[in-house]
Amino acid sequence: MNDAKILIVGSVAFDDVETPAGRRPNSLGGSANYFAVGASHFAPIQLVAVVGEDFPSEHVEALKERGVDLEGLETVSGNTFFWRGRYAADFGDAETLDTQLNVFADFQPKIPQSYQETDYLFLGNIHPALQEEVVDQVKAPKLIGCDTMNFWITGEPEALAKLLKKIDLLVINEGEARLLSGEKHIPKAVEKICAMGPKIIVIKKGSHGAALYHPEGQFFVPAFPLETLKDPTGAGDSFASGLMGYIAQKDSTDLKTFKTALLYGTVMASFACEEFSFDRTIKLTQEEITDRFNALKAMITIED
């Protein structure tokens, strides 16, 4: 492992999650949380987020144990962001039953001075204007990656357009790519999104895997076939954590690195789904990650 660091900005939340596998009323969640837990297996992580006074100190300690730098974790008076959702039998998109922004409503990401020269930056799914504020506070990261969602694509198109000009990598799902570009056909959608700013696009396709569009070439990876699926919450952030984590670990953004990174993203997403919250990803060993990476690689390798 080299010393390249990743700065993650996003949400930290309490989730109340119901899936066909059961219910977890007090599930730790949030994009920055899932990302930090996953990426900490690959590189040193700096975290910027806000929590309320109700946030458990045990989890703060657990993140510290994973080597996550928490100088940027702000604690303010009030309650932590809360989301309640339910997944149907097909484990597709969750139905949101309740959202309480709480302390997240006034979140103004402040990047500590010690984070400003970070090597890699990932913007979790928050308001694009806040994402842009973060970009403007860091000096010259080697790669800026970004997530977003339908809510911002539809509701904040101008702020999003401004942001897209400043990022290098966009990680979104197929539906989001279609909505953002107005193109049904994914290769055409990708072309249009590239023209908006980011030169590298990763399209997440859930159980159908993921596709990479990189200036040097394209690459596809299937999802890892899971026997047990308990909770898909955070799968996308966990995917990004393996992707960005491996890129920082190799300290390279070339096609070869990105291809392997796509596999690590897929591996981390698969682990995330096997248990509620990040129960599985926080406890992973290097050996478990490597074993699943090798199993996935074998499924796309032609020569023996």
Place this chain on the structure above:
Amino acid sequence: MNDAKILIVGSVAFDDVETPAGRRPNSLGGSANYFAVGASHFAPIQLVAVVGEDFPSEHVEALKERGVDLEGLETVSGNTFFWRGRYAADFGDAETLDTQLNVFADFQPKIPQSYQETDYLFLGNIHPALQEEVVDQVKAPKLIGCDTMNFWITGEPEALAKLLKKIDLLVINEGEARLLSGEKHIPKAVEKICAMGPKIIVIKKGSHGAALYHPEGQFFVPAFPLETLKDPTGAGDSFASGLMGYIAQKDSTDLKTFKTALLYGTVMASFACEEFSFDRTIKLTQEEITDRFNALKAMITIED
């Protein structure tokens, strides 16, 4: 190319096809037709099918020019099987507007003696009882592959169950796999289908590629990203033609051969969609096939 032959049994048809790219009222089609045209680029083909007196001699000549053995092509009085369908804007499943079985209604596949020791057999999508009659007329093919569809899975479950015990390879799409197994989760569906007979399953996922479940391992291949999509009719049969074609060419059914065969199937399916009918696949050169194979392989290859 070794001398291993493939026997294809299926339909030969006139199609009236409407897609977002236009309409072709007199499109040559049918599973055996698409398969024979595609697989003729890989191995010697023997064809068993029935046509009416209206069938154009020019196309019979074109198949002969591709080296297809037509001893098993029966011409009887009446009209050739006719299908009319329309694809919506997303090029998903076609809506059937008209089906006229015509001479196909009394089709009883008769395998000429010269075909009975064929090396590889592929059963195009016809009534499972007819598919079984074909199996019973051949001696000891090295691999029996088979296609089917929702119509037979729902309407002829007993005939299909009998047939499945006698085949080695089933090539179906995700929806068919779910319907046949009663399992939503594809890995579980595959497990159940394997218990019904075939030990090798290929799941076609349209624009999401294909998955191979082979006793020696699993393999996934993405769809080839197309710029132009004109007519998806016959894409599944073209996929099977590249898959079976390469297997016969290598005369092997091991995992390594199957992996490469899955890429050739994907390549042939992609060509099929670029023009109406098999306009594109019948004229393909070896170089065009190899170039696209290499482009697809690059999209799943990690090491440079």
